[in-house]
Amino acid sequence: MTLSLLIVQLLNGLQFGVLLFLVAAGLTLVFGVMDFINLAHGVQYMLGAYLAVTFVSLTGSFLLGLVLALAAALLLGLALEFLVFRHLYERDHLDQVLATFGLILLLNQAVKMIWGAAPLSVPVPEFLSGNVRLMDGILYPVYRFALIAAGLGVGALLWFVVEKTRTGMLLRAGASNAPMVSALGVDIRKLFMVVFAFGTMLAGFAGAMAAPILSVEPGMGDTVLILAFVVIVVGGIGSIRGAFVGALIVGLVDTLGRSSMNDLLRLFMAPASARATGAALSSMLIYLVMAAVLFVRPEGLLPAKGRS
Amino acid sequence: MAGTSSNSAATAARPQAPTVRRLAPLVIFALLALLPLASALGLPGHWLTLVTRAMIFAIAALSLDLILGIGGLVSFGHAAFIGIGAYGTGILITEGRTELLVALPVILLVCAVFAAITGYVSLRTRGVAFIMITLAFGQMAFYFAQALSAYGGDDGLTLYEKSTFFGREIFGNRTGFYYVALGTLAFCYWLARRIVSSRFGRVLRAARENAVRVTVTGYDVNHVRLGAYIISGMMAGLSGFLLANQTDFVSPAYMSWSRSGELIFMVVLGGVGSLYGAILGALAFLITEDVLSSLTQNWKVIFGPLIVLFVLFTHGGIAGIANKLRGRRDG
Amino acid sequence: MAEPALALKGLAKSFGALKVTNGVDLTIAPGELHALIGPNGAGKTTLVHQISGTLKPDSGAILFGGQDITRLPPQARARAGLARTFQITSTIASLSALENVALGVQAHSARPLSLFRDAAGDEALNAPAWEALEAVGLTERAHAPAGSLSHGEKRALEIAMALTLQPKLILLDEPLAGVGHEEGERLIALLNSLKGRFAMLLVEHDMSAVFALADRVTVLVYGGVIASGEPAAVRADPAVRQAYLGEEG
Numbered sequence: 021m022t023l024s025l026l027i028v029q030l031l032n033g034l035q036f037g038v039l040l041f042l043v044a045a046g047l048t049l050v051f052g053v054m055d056f057i058n059l060a061h062g063v064q065y066m067l068g069a070y071l072a073v074t075f076v077s078l079t080g081s082f083l084l085g086l087v088l089a090l091a092a093a094l095l096l097g098l099a100l101e102f103l104v105f106r107h108l109y110e111r112d113h114l115d116q117v118l119a120t121f122g123l124i125l126l127l128n129q130a131v132k133m134i135w136g137a138a139p140l141s142v143p144v145p146e147f148l149s150g151n152v153r154l155m156d157g158i159l160y161p162v163y164r165f166a167l168i169a170a171g172l173g174v175g176a177l178l179w180f181v182v183e184k185t186r187t188g189m190l191l192r193a194g195a196s197n198a199p200m201v202s203a204l205g206v207d208i209r210k211l212f213m214v215v216f217a218f219g220t221m222l223a224g225f226a227g228a229m230a231a232p233i234l235s236v237e238p239g240m241g242d243t244v245l246i247l248a249f250v251v252i253v254v255g256g257i258g259s260i261r262g263a264f265v266g267a268l269i270v271g272l273v274d275t276l277g278r279s280s281m282n283d284l285l286r287l288f289m290a291p292a293s294a295r296a297t298g299a300a301l302s303s304m305l306i307y308l309v310m311a312a313v314l315f316v317r318p319e320g321l322l323p324a325k326g327r328s
Numbered sequence: 329m330a331g332t333s334s335n336s337a338a339t340a341a342r343p344q345a346p347t348v349r350r351l352a353p354l355v356i357f358a359l360l361a362l363l364p365l366a367s368a369l370g371l372p373g374h375w376l377t378l379v380t381r382a383m384i385f386a387i388a389a390l391s392l393d394l395i396l397g398i399g400g401l402v403s404f405g406h407a408a409f410i411g412i413g414a415y416g417t418g419i420l421i422t423e424g425r426t427e428l429l430v431a432l433p434v435i436l437l438v439c440a441v442f443a444a445i446t447g448y449v450s451l452r453t454r455g456v457a458f459i460m461i462t463l464a465f466g467q468m469a470f471y472f473a474q475a476l477s478a479y480g481g482d483d484g485l486t487l488y489e490k491s492t493f494f495g496r497e498i499f500g501n502r503t504g505f506y507y508v509a510l511g512t513l514a515f516c517y518w519l520a521r522r523i524v525s526s527r528f529g530r531v532l533r534a535a536r537e538n539a540v541r542v543t544v545t546g547y548d549v550n551h552v553r554l555g556a557y558i559i560s561g562m563m564a565g566l567s568g569f570l571l572a573n574q575t576d577f578v579s580p581a582y583m584s585w586s587r588s589g590e591l592i593f594m595v596v597l598g599g600v601g602s603l604y605g606a607i608l609g610a611l612a613f614l615i616t617e618d619v620l621s622s623l624t625q626n627w628k629v630i631f632g633p634l635i636v637l638f639v640l641f642t643h644g645g646i647a648g649i650a651n652k653l654r655g656r657r658d659g
Numbered sequence: 660m661a662e663p664a665l666a667l668k669g670l671a672k673s674f675g676a677l678k679v680t681n682g683v684d685l686t687i688a689p690g691e692l693h694a695l696i697g698p699n700g701a702g703k704t705t706l707v708h709q710i711s712g713t714l715k716p717d718s719g720a721i722l723f724g725g726q727d728i729t730r731l732p733p734q735a736r737a738r739a740g741l742a743r744t745f746q747i748t749s750t751i752a753s754l755s756a757l758e759n760v761a762l763g764v765q766a767h768s769a770r771p772l773s774l775f776r777d778a779a780g781d782e783a784l785n786a787p788a789w790e791a792l793e794a795v796g797l798t799e800r801a802h803a804p805a806g807s808l809s810h811g812e813k814r815a816l817e818i819a820m821a822l823t824l825q826p827k828l829i830l831l832d833e834p835l836a837g838v839g840h841e842e843g844e845r846l847i848a849l850l851n852s853l854k855g856r857f858a859m860l861l862v863e864h865d866m867s868a869v870f871a872l873a874d875r876v877t878v879l880v881y882g883g884v885i886a887s888g889e890p891a892a893v894r895a896d897p898a899v900r901q902a903y904l905g906e907e908g
C-alpha cells in the first residue's frame with residue numbers, strides 16, 4: 021500500500037472511530053451510571069440520521085436541519101424514556117435486553133413505513149464541501165475532516181464536563197457506585213434523566229453527522245450498535261476514556277484491516293482465494309481483536325475506577 | 329450404621345415436583361404427536377410445516393433455556409449455532425456428502441469448538457459485558473457466512489438434495505419429517521431434563537443464584553458454565569441441521585442477531601428455566617409470527633410493542649415471578 | 660509436634676494508603692477454637708477474606724496444615740479442607756437445606772459433576788448430608804427451601820455445609836451477628852459440641868460467646884495483633900482494655 025493510500029485509510033479509520041465514540045460514549049454512560057443495557061441506542065443513532073434527512077430538506081440549511089434534528093431526537097428519546105425505559109431500570113438485564121429488542125423491531129419497521137425502505141441521503145453542505153489537499157496529490161474530503169473535528173470537539177467537551185464539573189463528578193461517582201450516590205441525597209432520577217438525555221443526543225448527533233457520508237436506511241443503527249458494544253467492552257464499561265481509546269482502536273483496525281487484508285493475503289495466496297479469505301477475515305478481524313483484549317484484560321483496557 | 333432409616337427419611341420425605349411441571353410436557357408431546365392425525369382429517373398441510381418449523385426452533389430454544397434459564401447466562405449470540413449447523417449441512421450437501429452420519433458429527437464438533445472458544449472468552453466477563461460479547465461473536469459468525477461467496481454469500485445457498493440416512497431419504501415426506509423433528513425434540517428434552525437434575529445441573533443451578541457459595545464449596549464455576557455452554561451449542565447445531573433440511577436453503581440470516589433475540593423471547597415467553605416452556609414459547613412465537621405476517625407486511629410494528637408490553641407487564645413470565653420471590657428471601 | 664492447622668506469617672494488605680492488615684502473625688493448633696476479636700474497622704473481615712482466598716494479600720504467607728496456600732484459589736482451599744461461613748448468610752435460597760448440604764458432599768465425591776446421575780435422590784449424597792444436618796439440629800427443616808429458614812437456622816445450615824467439606828479448619832465470620840438470644844444460645848451449644856473435631860477460627864463481637872468457647876484469643880486493632888493467648892490473660896491485658904475502652908466488653 022502506498023503512503024498516500026495509507027494516510028487516507030488512517031484518516032478514514034480515525035473518522036469511523038470518532039463516529040463510534042459518539043455512539044459508544046452515550047451507551048457506556050447510560051450503562052455505567054444506570055446499569056441499564058439499551059439495545060435501542062442504535063435506533064437513536066438511526067433516528068438522528070432520518071430526522072436530519074427530513075429537516076435538512078425542509079429547511080434547506082444543513083446547520084438548521086442539524087439543530088432541529090437534534091432537538092427532535094432528544095424529544096423522541098425522552099418520550100421513549102418516559103414510556104418504556106424508566107420502567108426497566110429496576111428490572112434485570114434480561115428484561116432490559118428483551119424490551120429494547122422489541123423497540124428495535126418496532127422502530128426499524130416504523131422508519132420503513134414512514135420514510136420508505138430505499139436508502140436516503142443528505143447532501144454535503146456547501147460550506148463543508150470540497151477536498152483538502154494534504155500532500156502530493158492526496159485529496160481528503162473537507163466534510164470528513166469536519167466530522168473528525170466535531171467528534172474530537174464533543175470528546176473534549178465530554179472530558180471537561182465529566183472531569184471538571186460537579187455534574188461530571190456525580191456521573192463518575194454514579195458509574196462506580198450508584199446506590200451510594202443516591203444515599204448521599206442526590207436526586208438519582210434527575211441524574212438518570214440528564215445522563216440519558218446526553219446519551220441520546222450524542223447518538224442522534226452521530227447519526228445526523230453521518231447522514232451525508234453514509235446511506236440512511238432502516239437497520240443502519242444495528243451494525244453501529246454492535247460495534248459500539250465491542251468498543252465499550254474493549255475500552256471498559258462505564259469509562260468514557262475507555263470508550264475513546266476503544267473507538268479509535270476499533271475504527272482503525274476495522275478500516276485498515278479491510279483495506280490491507282487483501283494486499284497482505286495476496287503475498288502468499290492466489291488472487292481469487294485471497295479476496296474471498298480476505299473478505300471473511302477482515303469482517304471477523306475486529307472480533308478477534310476484541311477476544312484477544314478480553315483474554316488478557318477481561319475488565320477492558322481503561323475500566324472506570326472502582327468498578328467491581 | 330446410622331442409617332437406613334434416616335436414608336429413606338432423607339430421600340422419601342422429599343417433596344415431589346409440582347403437578348403442572350410433571351404433566352405439562354406430557355400433554356405437549358401428546359398433542360404434538362397427534363397433530364398429523366388432524367392433518368389427515370382435513371387440517372391444511374401448511375400447519376404441519378409450520379409446527380415442524382416450530383419444533384425445530386423449539387430445540388434451539390430448549391438449548392438456550394439450558395444456559396439462560398438454568399445457568400443464568402444471557403447469551404445474545406445463540407443463533408450462531410443454528411447457523412453453524414445449517415451451513416455445515418448445506419456445505420456438505422453441496423459438496424456431494426449427504427450422509428447424515430457424516431454431517432452430524434462434523435456439525436456437533438464445529439459447534440463444540442466454536443462454543444468452547446467463544447464461551448471461554450465470554451465467560452471471562454460477567455453480566456452485561458457477557459451479553460455484549462456473545463452478541464459480538466454471533467455477529468462474527470454472521471459476517472463470516474456473508475463472506476462465504478463460494479456458498480452463496482449474502483444471498484444464501486439453495487440445497488438441491490436433503491440429508492440421507494445410510495443412503496436412504498428420510499426427509500422427503502412431510503409427515504415423516506414431522507415425526508423425525510418431534511422425535512429429536514423429545515430426545516433433546518429428555519437429555520436436557522436429565523442434565524438439569526444431575527449433579528452437574530445442580531451445581532449450574534446453584535451457581536446462578538450464588539456463585540460465591542458454589543465456589544467456596546469447592547467447584548470451579550466457570551468450568552461448569554463452559555460445559556453447559558458447549559452442550560447447549562451442540563444442541564442448537566442439531567436444530568440447524570433440521571432447519572436446513574426443512575427449508576432446503578441456508579443463509580446468513582439464520583444467525584442474525586435478531587434471530588438470537590427471537591430465541592431469547594421464545595424462552596422468556598414460555599417461562600425461563602422451565603425447559604418445556606421453551607417449547608411452548610417457540611410454538612407461540614412462530615404461530616403468532618405466521619398469523620401476523622399473513623395479515624400485514626409491517627407485522628413487526630405490531631410484534632415489537634407486543635414484546636415490550638409482555639416484558640413490562642408479565643415480569644418475565646410466570647417463572648420470573650417465582651424466581652424473584654425466591655431470590656428476595658435469602659439474607 | 661503436629662503442624663498447626665493454620666499459620667499466618669507476616670500477612671499484609673493495603674487498600675491504597677490504608678494498611679488494613681499490618682504484618683499479622685497467627686497460629687492455630689489442630690482442634691483448637693481460636694477467637695479473633697477487635698473493635699470495628701480492625702480489619703477482621705479482610706483477614707478472613709485473605710485466609711479463605713477471596714482476597715489476595717500483598718505480602719506474607721498462609722500455611723494450612725503445613726501447606727502454603729497463599730496462591731491457591733478459593734475452590735482449591737475448600738477442597739483442601741478450609742471451610743468458612745459468611746457474615747451475611749450465603750446459601751442457595753431455592754434449594755432445600757438438605758440439598759445445600761448435599762452440594763458440599765457432592766464436591767468431595769468421586770464424580771462431582773456427573774451429567775447423568777439424578778442428584779436429588781442420590782443416597783450417597785443425602786446420607787452424609789443428613790448426618791451433618793443432625794449434627795447441627797436441622798433435620799426438621801431438611802426439605803424447606805433454605806431461603807425460608809430463620810436467621811439462626813441459616814447460620815446452623817452454613818455450619819452444616821462447612822462440615823461436609825471434611826474440614827480441618829472452619830472460619831466462622833460473626834455467626835452470632837443479628838441472631839436472637841435463644842437461637843444464639845443454641846448456636847453456642849452447637850459450636851461447643853463441635854469443639855476438638857477440627858480447628859475453628861471464630862471472628863466475633865459477642866464477648867460472652869468468645870470467652871465461653873475459645874481456647875485462645877487474638878486481638879486485632881488497626882490491622883495489627885496487640886495481644887494473643889489464653890482468654891483470661893487477654894481479658895486482663897491492659898492494652899486490650901484500652902482498645903475496648905468505651906466499647907461493650
